[in-house]
Amino acid sequence: MGNTVSKPLDQLRRCSVAVDVGSARTRVHIKDAGLLVDEPSVVAVNTFSGALMAVGTSAERMDGRTPGHIRVVRPVSNGTVVDIEMAQRMLRALVGSSVRRAWRRRGAMQRAAVTIPHNADPLARSAAIETLTGVGAKQVELVDTPTAAGVGCGLPVEQPEATMILVCGATTTQIAVLSLGAIVSATTVPMGGDTIHHAVVQHLRNHHELILPSQAVRPLHLALTGAGEGQTTEVWGRDVATGTARTVCINPDDVRAAIQAPLIGLSDAIRSVLHNCPPDLVADLADRGMVLAGGSALLPGLDERLRAGTGMPVHIADQPSLSAVNGLAAMVEGQVMPLNVDVH
Numbered sequence: 001m002g003n004t005v006s007k008p009l010d011q012l013r014r015c016s017v018a019v020d021v022g023s024a025r026t027r028v029h030i031k032d033a034g035l036l037v038d039e040p041s042v043v044a045v046n047t048f049s050g051a052l053m054a055v056g057t058s059a060e061r062m063d064g065r066t067p068g069h070i071r072v073v074r075p076v077s078n079g080t081v082v083d084i085e086m087a088q089r090m091l092r093a094l095v096g097s098s099v100r101r102a103w104r105r106r107g108a109m110q111r112a113a114v115t116i117p118h119n120a121d122p123l124a125r126s127a128a129i130e131t132l133t134g135v136g137a138k139q140v141e142l143v144d145t146p147t148a149a150g151v152g153c154g155l156p157v158e159q160p161e162a163t164m165i166l167v168c169g170a171t172t173t174q175i176a177v178l179s180l181g182a183i184v185s186a187t188t189v190p191m192g193g194d195t196i197h198h199a200v201v202q203h204l205r206n207h208h209e210l211i212l213p214s215q216a217v218r219p220l221h222l223a224l225t226g227a228g229e230g231q232t233t234e235v236w237g238r239d240v241a242t243g244t245a246r247t248v249c250i251n252p253d254d255v256r257a258a259i260q261a262p263l264i265g266l267s268d269a270i271r272s273v274l275h276n277c278p279p280d281l282v283a284d285l286a287d288r289g290m291v292l293a294g295g296s297a298l299l300p301g302l303d304e305r306l307r308a309g310t311g312m313p314v315h316i317a318d319q320p321s322l323s324a325v326n327g328l329a330a331m332v333e334g335q336v337m338p339l340n341v342d343v344h
């Protein structure tokens with residue numbers, strides 16, 4: 001883990017807030033108050049005045065429907081803050097008055113714990129720290145997402161036994177084997193719910209000359225499950241050339257073929273993580289299998305695909321999209337007693 005310094009969990013217990021700023025959603029847990037923010041990581045700004053028009057759900061609803069002077073921004077990409085100023089404005093607005101009250105009760109946000117991709121580079125780390133210090137944190141503790149998600153799934157990450165977790169986010173999946181509170185072997189694959197979404201949209205565009213509205217993609221995800229084999233699904237969209245609305249009948253087999261490549265990459269990456277693990281830990285994992293966390297764990301049929309691709313048991317976490325923030329929350333609330341969780 002390179003320059004990681006192992007510090008006691010006390011460091012995290014002194015935090016008053018646990019934050020998971022994801023590419024798709026931002027979650028904020030305030031100590032003793034609970035999860036008070038779970039909103040899309042989206043900001044809408046007026047490009048003339050620079051004024052904030054909306055954040056979260058209401059900003060997301062504007063996406064694709066805005067007049068020229070309103071810009072919809074996503075300040076987090078691939079799990080990292082890419083626009084610090086916008087991320088700060090988003091956090092300030094999301095942490096609205098009710099949250100701020102809880103926040104003040106805790107004596108301001110002196111210390112904040114934040115999740116960070118396990119392979120985040122120094123730039124990404126300092127962007128996360130700067131974002132939180134910009135909204136009032138005096139001290140920021142970074143915890144890698146797979147460890148936080150593992151704790152959030154109730155996995156015995158602090159034990160001297162292997163657990164495998166996949167954090168299936170919006171555009172990336174982090175695959176990690178944890179033991180004794182630290183990552184033993186890990187990798188990141190550029191595949192998530194949004195990747196599948198784009199592959200489906202691209203397929204419709206290339207093969208049917210149809211631009212699909214985003215709400216029409218979800219039903220096609222069902223093609224992943226293998227359900228309705230041989231049946232066609234009717235979808236409507238806008239013709240690329242004429243701009244008019246029309247419907248086409250889609251064969252689920254074609255959709256499955258379109259999303260094949262990113263899924264194969266996932267099974268290959270799991271094998272490479274196992275390859276880099278000590279044999280004793282691999283033996284633990286053969287029976288125990290892996291747990292899927294992150295919102296994309298809910299992609300229909302993903303678990304089945306991974307079972308078939310790896311031959312290992314696959315379990316989906318309860319409320320997988322909250323695993324990371326819940327795990328970090330358990331750490332700041334002092335509900336976890338690991339020997340040592342790596343705090344960077």
Ligand SMILES: Nc1ncnc2c1ncn2[C@@H]1O[C@H](COP(=O)(O)OP(=O)(O)OP(=O)(O)O)[C@@H](O)[C@H]1O
Nearest residue numbers: 022023024025079169170193194294295296298299
């Ligand atoms: N019920 C569902 N079925 C299928 N996909 C889902 C479902 N719920 C959420 N997703 C997908 O999960 C992804 C978001 O997951 P999550 O909330 O874990 O992302 P994030 O933490 O914001 O992103 P990241 O960790 O990658 O920065 C989106 O791509 C979304 O489409």
Ligand SMILES: [Mg+2]
Nearest residue numbers: 022023169324
């Ligand atoms: Mg996430």
